[in-house]
Amino acid sequence: MTIPLSGQLINLSAAFLLLVGFAMLAQRRILSLINLFAMQSFVLVLSTLIVAISTHQHHLYYSVGITFVLKVILIPWLLHRFIRKLNLKWDVETHIAIPTTMLLGIVLVIFAFNLAQPISQLSGTVTRHTLGIAIAGVLLAFLMMITRRKAVSQVIGFLAMENGLFFAATSATYGMPLVVELGIALDVLVAMVIFGIFFFHIREAFDSLDLKHMEQLKED
Amino acid sequence: MNTLVSGILFQVLQSVLMVLLAPLLLGWVNQCRAWLQNKKGAGIFQPYRTLRKLFNKDAILANNATVFFQRMPYVLFACMWLAVGIVPVLATGLPFSPAADVIALVGIFALARVFQALAAMDIGTAFGGLGARREMLIGFLAEPAMLMTLFTASLISQSTSLVTIVDNFAHHPFAIYPSMAFAAAAFVMVMLAENARIPIDNPVTHLELTMIHEAMILEYSARHLALIEWATSLKLTTYICIGIAIFLPFGIAKAGDWMALPLAIVALLAKLAAAGAGLALLEMVSAKIRIFRAPEFLSTAFLLATLGMLTHFLLEV
Numbered sequence: 229m230t231i232p233l234s235g236q237l238i239n240l241s242a243a244f245l246l247l248v249g250f251a252m253l254a255q256r257r258i259l260s261l262i263n264l265f266a267m268q269s270f271v272l273v274l275s276t277l278i279v280a281i282s283t284h285q286h287h288l289y290y291s292v293g294i295t296f297v298l299k300v301i302l303i304p305w306l307l308h309r310f311i312r313k314l315n316l317k318w319d320v321e322t323h324i325a326i327p328t329t330m331l332l333g334i335v336l337v338i339f340a341f342n343l344a345q346p347i348s349q350l351s352g353t354v355t356r357h358t359l360g361i362a363i364a365g366v367l368l369a370f371l372m373m374i375t376r377r378k379a380v381s382q383v384i385g386f387l388a389m390e391n392g393l394f395f396a397a398t399s400a401t402y403g404m405p406l407v408v409e410l411g412i413a414l415d416v417l418v419a420m421v422i423f424g425i426f427f428f429h430i431r432e433a434f435d436s437l438d439l440k441h442m443e444q445l446k447e448d
Numbered sequence: 449m450n451t452l453v454s455g456i457l458f459q460v461l462q463s464v465l466m467v468l469l470a471p472l473l474l475g476w477v478n479q480c481r482a483w484l485q486n487k488k489g490a491g492i493f494q495p496y497r498t499l500r501k502l503f504n505k506d507a508i509l510a511n512n513a514t515v516f517f518q519r520m521p522y523v524l525f526a527c528m529w530l531a532v533g534i535v536p537v538l539a540t541g542l543p544f545s546p547a548a549d550v551i552a553l554v555g556i557f558a559l560a561r562v563f564q565a566l567a568a569m570d571i572g573t574a575f576g577g578l579g580a581r582r583e584m585l586i587g588f589l590a591e592p593a594m595l596m597t598l599f600t601a602s603l604i605s606q607s608t609s610l611v612t613i614v615d616n617f618a619h620h621p622f623a624i625y626p627s628m629a630f631a632a633a634a635f636v637m638v639m640l641a642e643n644a645r646i647p648i649d650n651p652v653t654h655l656e657l658t659m660i661h662e663a664m665i666l667e668y669s670a671r672h673l674a675l676i677e678w679a680t681s682l683k684l685t686t687y688i689c690i691g692i693a694i695f696l697p698f699g700i701a702k703a704g705d706w707m708a709l710p711l712a713i714v715a716l717l718a719k720l721a722a723a724g725a726g727l728a729l730l731e732m733v734s735a736k737i738r739i740f741r742a743p744e745f746l747s748t749a750f751l752l753a754t755l756g757m758l759t760h761f762l763l764e765v
Binding site (some may be wrong): 327333 | 747
């Protein structure tokens, strides 16, 4: 083991990111799902901060700040408000049983790790080993979006996927240019507002947030 | 010669100390739980009083009980005592340690479990059979998860011997192993399941719908029951000791090193107390899950351990 301490800490937070990703996949309650998302974002903030300190990349400090304000505080708060207003307290419904989903998740992780290996060998960053975890995080969030029925948990899956992408960018190239990051941050925020409006409209139209109602094009 | 003698002394010291401490640890966990529930609690020495009470009673056996039923408590106690002797908690390099690696350790637990389940079915009551089946269900799911957890630790130190694992972590420069975070999470889940603690089984209830461990030992009384209770607390202690040995081995002495012994004992007691309090807290904040959710709980533990191994290959090789 010749990895410096900062590299070890980044690896550790990457592992936690994956752990939280799996916890989200296994979670049945919407409330806990939001808290887990906030936790995942917080781990992301920590790992980005360590990267920023150890590599002296100043623009990373800004993205740390933006991520913290947006994803750890603002979006979880917004989501909490949504579910309070929509009165969502029941359990999350899934298309596939949760243990099966977890098994699929393991397969995705193995796939992602194999996929990342040749790429990370080309990269020269201190964080290159974590690329596999970042890809796994994206795929796991994707899996969550596919297997969940309710709109809110699909949106959380979308946000978690964005977290994974952000982490991939940090681990492969020390983050995207600040302009791109600002744009994505704004995108996510706007998306949240639009999703919020959608939630209310979906519920008004169908009396439920279950998206299977949207598959019927005609009223019978 | 001298090292052998002091090694044996260390071995005896560790085995006796752990056997005597095991009920105290159980009492401490129960006391912490009582405090967390705003109750006064029975005191940390309550398990000793229970044991004394049980040892003073006359044993009653069912008419159709075989020798098997009678001997089971002794086998169970011997297995647990052997297991706690193998785990290096006080010192590394004990004479017993090369006798068994982590796989054999899991095997000893399996042996105890098989005897317990067979003895429960021996007298043919409905509860015994029910408890035995449930125990085997939990056991067959928990064992692979436990093995995978231990394999993750073995991969890092390139050996399945517990002593080598502990040596590698305790006496080498500090390094962070992300895979151990997964292994630790999996290990805690397995520990809760194997020791009949709250998310899987409630150790204080005798409700027939939910009990697993208690259903198996319902027919036992007096000294047999006392030995089983003692073995149960020993099993909990052994599991916590395995956790300490793998994840927090700092402060452990080397066999024969008498100067390091007081520090090792203090460190061990502090770690056991902290682990017991943590266990009580964990039990307080979680609710018992339905028995049909137990496979899900344990497969999650297995997946976490597998993830730990995968992360090891990705990040640490």
